[in-house]
Every structure is written in C-alpha cells, then in structure tokens.
Amino acid sequence: MTVTIKDIARVANCSYATVSRALNNKPGINAQTRQRIVNVAGQLGYQPNAIARGLVMQRTHTIGLVIPDIVNPFFPEIARGVEDVASDHGYTVFLCNTNWDQTKENVYLKALQEKRVDGIIITPSIDLSSANGTDYAYLNEISLPLVIFSGQSSTGGHSYIEIDNHRGGFIATKHLIEAGYRRIAFIGGRESSHSNSERLKGYKSALTSYEIPIDDNFITNHDFYSESGYALMESLLSLPNPPDAVFTGNDIIALGVLECLQKRGIRVPEDFGVVGFDNIIFSGYPQIQLTTISQPQYLMGKLAAEILLNEINGLSTKGVRKTILEPELIIRKTTRKLNFPYNIREKSR
C-alpha cells in the first residue's frame, strides 16, 4: 500500500541503505545515484515514515503543550507563539487542554511521555511551590526537557518562564490606590494556581505599603471564568461595607465583574475601579477599555518554545533557565485618572 524505502531500492536497483543516505543528503553517495533515487522517490510518491524514523533515532521532533484553558484568549496567543517557533524548527506540537483538571493533566503528561515527545511546555494547573509534594511529584519525575510556563518548579529542576506576577499584582493595586480608590477587593481565579497566588501576594503587599488594612472579606477566589467574576462581585457588593474597586486574577474575570457592575448600575470608573490581568486582545476593544496588566503573550510563547528547543538540542548553558518578564500597567477606562491630592507616600516594598 504505502511506499517504503525498500520499494525505492527495488526500482532504483540499490540497497535501501543507499536510499536512506541519498534521501537524507548524507555524504558518500554518488551524485548520479542520488539523483536517480530522488527521482524514483518522487515518482512513487514516497513519504518518509516518521514513526519508524523516530524509533531508531530516539527523537520524534514533537513537543507537548499542556495548558489549562484554550478558550481564554490568553492561551491561544501563547499557543501560536510556541507553535510558530516549533514549526520553524521542524517540530509539531501536541495540544493538551486540561480545563484545570489535575487528573487530566496527569493523563496527558503520561500520554506525552509514551508518545516520546522530545520535550514539554506546561502551565501547571496548581502552584508547584506550595503544593504538597506528593501531588506534583510527578513533574519532577519527568526526565524530558520541560519548561514551566507561568509557574515555578518545585525543585528548581526545570526551566521556567513567567511574568513577575507579584509585581504585576503590586502595580495594579498601587494604581487603584493612587487613583483614589480605598476599599479595594481581590477577585482571583483558582486559589491553587501559582500566578493567582503571586498576584494576590502583590495585592497585599501594595495595600501594606500604603498602610491600607487588609480585609479578608475582600479577598475572594474561585475560577478564571467570567461567571465566577460576576458571582463574586455580586457577593462582594452585598457586603455591609462593600468595596469601591477590585483587582481581578485575570481579564476574563474582570469582564464578569464589569457585567455585574453594569447590571447594578454602578458607574465605572467614577464610583468603582477595576483592573484586570493579562491584557487579552479584547480588553483593548473600545467598548471594553479595561485597565489591566500586560503580558506579552505571543512573545512569551515564542520564548518558551525557544528555551525548550535549546534544551532539547543540548544548547542551553547548564540546564535550568529562569526567565522572568516585567509586567506593564495598561491604563484604560475602568479606572479613573489620578486627580485626588491624597497625599500618600508609597512605602518601600
């Protein structure tokens, strides 16, 4: 049925070793025979079998990308970044979407290893640094090149790349404070997510810096979905002394928050400020104009892939590489301008 190297050898009248060498531009083949073989291969419509090749080469030119939520526009940009560099280097990527499901994450990781991918990029659905060891020990058991995206290695044994989430949370909150909001709440996503908990820490740190007391009732977490943002906003507003601003775990949550606010007829930014995180493309749309913290998504995807590919090809200098990017505050229309002489001085962090 399918044509193999042996078929070519038969019609080109040579051994299949020669065919292999000719087709792969290996040295030591007569130019004419090479040409003859190439012609025959073309005529027969030969398509090399990457599976067979992978078996002997112990390399599949395949990488795995494990992400928690392909529907959040943050991740497609990442995926595009890794995919672009992967394909530029002749690699193909397995997409694994976990829906924040740890079990699924484990299943995928196992499958990827069985499929003998050359490396893995993963956004773990839980915080490796705080998780109890047993849960996520498996990540440390992976001997493949692996880069952790937006999360840190629990052992320090893997490269990772992320934005400085703590700082991101800090400048977001600082901005709210400077814009004159005082009762600032936090609506996070998954409590167990690394990025989420770092952002929360940044939030707390900013409040502390400005000597604003931290109110535990103002700190909420649930999901990285807008429904969750909507619901938590509802509950925050029903507090006896509700907040006048909120910093959210990501932009999607913020959209839910905005929806709630609009429904309640609360004016943004006049009476209520909101700052998101990620700067997904939709946050910049004129109807939304969400103030947020920017992550260079496509670039981060590219970087992650480059780091991984270097590691795969043994080019990385001494293994583990930690890349931390600077977050950037994007001021738009969901926070008011600083025009209150509040006379506040930021304490050093």
Add this chain to the structure above:
Amino acid sequence: MTVTIKDIARVANCSYATVSRALNNKPGINAQTRQRIVNVAGQLGYQPNAIARGLVMQRTHTIGLVIPDIVNPFFPEIARGVEDVASDHGYTVFLCNTNWDQTKENVYLKALQEKRVDGIIITPSIDLSSANGTDYAYLNEISLPLVIFSGQSSTGGHSYIEIDNHRGGFIATKHLIEAGYRRIAFIGGRESSHSNSERLKGYKSALTSYEIPIDDNFITNHDFYSESGYALMESLLSLPNPPDAVFTGNDIIALGVLECLQKRGIRVPEDFGVVGFDNIIFSGYPQIQLTTISQPQYLMGKLAAEILLNEINGLSTKGVRKTILEPELIIRKTTRKLNFPYNIREKSR
C-alpha cells in the same frame, strides 16, 4: 536508560511476548504470571513506547487538526470540542495553525502524513469547490480519513461538517432588511474562503429576495481580522452614498466595524446596523451585544471529531458523511428592533 518490555521479561523471567500480552490484557496468560509482570512493570516504572507500538500496529492514536487562526475565539472552542472527544477515546491531537497561509497548510499536511496520524480535521484556508484543481489537488490525494470543517470537498470524497453558511448569510441580511436598513453592505474576510463566499451568496440572495439592488461597491473582502473590518468600514463610509448597515464575514470583523463606527460617532443601532457571524463568546458580553449568526462551536468540534473517529475505526456507514447544521440568528443590540411598517414581502428563495 529507559525500561523496555525486555527488561521486564528479564526480571519477571519470561519471554517478552508474554510481557506484551500480559500488559495489554490479552487472553491466554495465567493470572499469576500476569500479576507478576504487572508488578515488575510498576516497579521498574515502565512506560510503553507508543512509537514502537505505532510502527507495528500501523496506528498512532493521533489526529491532526489544521485550522487557519487559533486566535479567533471561534477556533479554540472548536479545538476544545475535538480535543475533548479525542482524548476521551485515547487520541492525542496535533494542533496546526496556518495563519491562512496555504504554503503552511501544505507543509503541515505533509508533516501530519509523515507522522502517520490516523486522521485529519481541516478547515481549508481556501474554497475547495471554487479553487482551481491544481492548487488543492493535494487534499484529494490524502488517503487518510479526513473531515473538512467548514468547507466542502472538491471531489465529494471526504466527509465534511459545516453550518449552512448560505442560509446564515441570508437570515442575517434578511434581519437587517426587516429592521429597516436599506443600504446594506458586506464586509467579508478572505475572499477565497469557502464560508465567506457562501455567506456572501446568502447576502446577495436575501437582497434579491427583497428586491433590493445589489451594489458592487458595497461588497468588500479582505481578512478575518478586526483591523480589516475597521479599514473597510472607513472606506465604505467615504463612499458618496454610504451604507446604513453592514453584514460582516465574522464577529471579529464586526468588532472592527463597531470600533470605526464609534470613533466616527455613528450611532448603533439607531443610524447603523451591524450583524456578525459565529457568535463568539465575546459578542454576547454586555458591552458588545453584537447581533450575529450563531454556530454551536464546541458541538461542531465534537461532531467533527466523532465523525473522524468513526471513519478511522471503520464504523461509518459507507464513507462520506455530510453534516450541515442550521444557523441561528441571535438578535442583540447592534440592530434596531423591527418597528417600521415597511410592508415588505420576502420572495421565496
């Protein structure tokens, strides 16, 4: 380094044929030996080599998904759908994002075949039915199970699934007409895209049904991106006799259109109506509220994968299967309510 079936055989003191059968729950193995082997495998941390298995089985439990734009929220939902059913059936999916680049599409298709995927789901970047044969002959040369997503087979040789784009274009335009808009323009995406040209045909057909003349100046095409929608809206507005409504090739374009309109201070829906296509999640957000044509994205992804898997496993009744779903008009806030007694009768299509 890595432990193989032979290692297990050695310590379990049996042949590796036995190990294989034991681990795969094949019959004819003594319960005790099986248990012993399973134990050994566990102790050694054995991970089956899917590459080797794929070579002998001629099956990789892998499918390819080729889409033109992972960043358009339409496609991540699709991807999630196919991935969910794939993973439920023990399949892994290669994600291939072409950025509407035909060359890239070809490269990917070749790579997928070389990697011996069991099947492919593809949204072709050009219209197969109208493309000149040579260009897209390659799709017909693919002997793998293949389902065409949102596009039709040029030969009828492949299954496909899509929404009725013609009808979608028709009801979108009809709605604009019934809402009282009269100078209705079309801002499409890729002219060569199947779905786009079908939607355009539907648009024309609706105008004709209502005896509204078709103005070629009102028919524009470029990209499926919002920048393109913005730019084309600009140019339409600079026409001596500009339109008062627009039907766009997809929601993303509509967002660009809306942005332009807002910038120009044109009131929507009072003075200008816009209808999109796809009903991506963001179209429903309170700040956007775009009237559009709905496609059940996740479901379509699931269906595509199910059809493909059936074909792979030889379950499909007699090969080619054509699935065409009904589009649904979602009326929101970018078109005004029908409150003009225009006294118009729809001609039968």
Add this chain to the structure above:
DNA sequence: AATATAATATCAAACGTTTGCAATCGAAAC
C-alpha cells in the same frame, strides 16, 4: 498408563527506518 485436550508460554518475523562496518570497484601508483 497412555493419550487427547486445553492452557500457557516461547519463537521469530514484522513494522520502516538509520548507521557502523565490511565489501566492492576503479583507478592511480609503483
């Protein structure tokens, strides 16, 4: 006790490549 039968285990080929080593072949060198 000898034979038939069923249960279990092994052998070896196959899947389609790559590659170290050996073999061949001309021609150049002596």
Add this chain to the structure above:
DNA sequence: GTTTCGATTGCAAACGTTTGATATTATATT
C-alpha cells in the same frame, strides 16, 4: 601487473513493540 587507496555501496543489526505459529506443560479422559 600487483598493490593501494578512496569513493561508493551493501550487509545486517538495532530501535521496542505485536502476534501468528509452534512448543511446552498440566490436566482430563479412557
């Protein structure tokens, strides 16, 4: 006319599985 050398080419093993055919063993049957 040998010998030697370099350029080509071929051989065969290896990668890690699966599986049909066969061999072995234990049990049941007479």
